[in-house]
Amino acid sequence: MNFLIVVATFFAMEGLTWVIHKYVMHGFMWSLHRDHHDHSTDGPIECNDYFFAIFAVPAIVLMYFGTVNNFSPLFYISIGITLYGMAYFFVHDIFIHQRFKLLRDTKNPYLLAIRRAHKQHHKHTGKEEGECFGFLWVPVKYFKMYFNKNKALK
Template sequence: MLDYLASLSTRYPVLTDVTWWQGIIIALIVVAIMEVVAIVSHKYVMHGFLWSLHKSHHEPRTGAFEKNDWFGVAGAIPSMILLMIGTHYGLHMITAIGAGITAYGAIYFGLHDVLVHRRVKHSWNPQWGYMKRVVQAHRLHHVVETKHGTVSFGFIWAPPIRKLKAQLEADGRGRIRASAKMKAEMGMIDNAEHWAR
């Protein structure tokens, strides 16, 4: 296996002939691809056959970790492997792909875990634009307390809020959680009504 990896640079020069700016472009493309992968896996895996793990994310957290965190571990493994192989064997394209997956994980952590769920305490509350929409969209995702009937499965891309609200009302399959319960679960701030707009 190691001999095969070592031979890749001579067998496939495209893997090594990547400039730094091409590497950045490749990494950005991978970030976009990862969002599509995340949407599909969130909707059909996390809210599908692995709901038993993801369900913990839709319930009040009692400690620092939840079963759902295993999805983050699973996402980190391929990025670490690609980064190690790419850097060790000089396969710059493989390194860029691993860097793109890692960048997506960092963006996800910042938006999802820090900004929305406040797993790292802070007092910043976005009042407008993209950041506010990301927070609102994910909070609307958590309005439904059941496996089915929720909306907004992306982590970086957030559909328009009006569209998500209309989708929730039209679907009606999911059980909408009580407002006070949701606010407590989400660690929402005092002006929680602000997020419902």
Template structure:
């Protein structure tokens, strides 16, 4: 029973992180912390590092905090939550930074329906250079219209 509960908490955390990514992206990154996210939309900074990368660090610290809660305070739920946040962050990094933005030249030939839909949605998001009028703030579950072919 404990293993099943651990798996449910892990999967629930991973799933909730997609909503957290959407919410953070829409209301924080395109809101009061636009100053950190702006360079991700304007590639005029001339650096591999973007201020936008601080958001990854924030969620990494939350994940580490959950691991520490589990390790030093013996709070069992800290481990599956920490791993769920880490797994989502790793997935987000692989999809967003490696697959879409090609920060490392991997997965360039992925061309299935899901890959195409993710690319379309992200391209629409980046067509807006300002913090207003944005759309497609999620990452792994964009609106279904981006998966349809004409």
């Protein structure tokens, strides 16, 4: 049962991430997220990076209360949130934005679709008119871009 809580939380985070990204990061907290779109910050750290600390707080609080209550479901929810945060860091910061030069030449259709969707999101430098606010779920049209491109090459 605890494993199912972790997995369900991990996948539920995708919907929550979409809502937070669209309405919080592109809403009232745009001042922290803006430099991620317009690259106005010099150096390796952006104001947007503060979101990692902000989003870690609920996981830490849930982990604490889940632990002091004999590993209640709150603990396993916190594990799902933490795993999602780790996946986000590896895919978004390492793979997509290449903060560390890894997986640059991948041919994996799913990873290429994620990269394309994220590029579409970043083509909008303002807080309005955005698209692709999710992270792991990629609209089918981005897979089609990849497969249609490969068909043209054959």
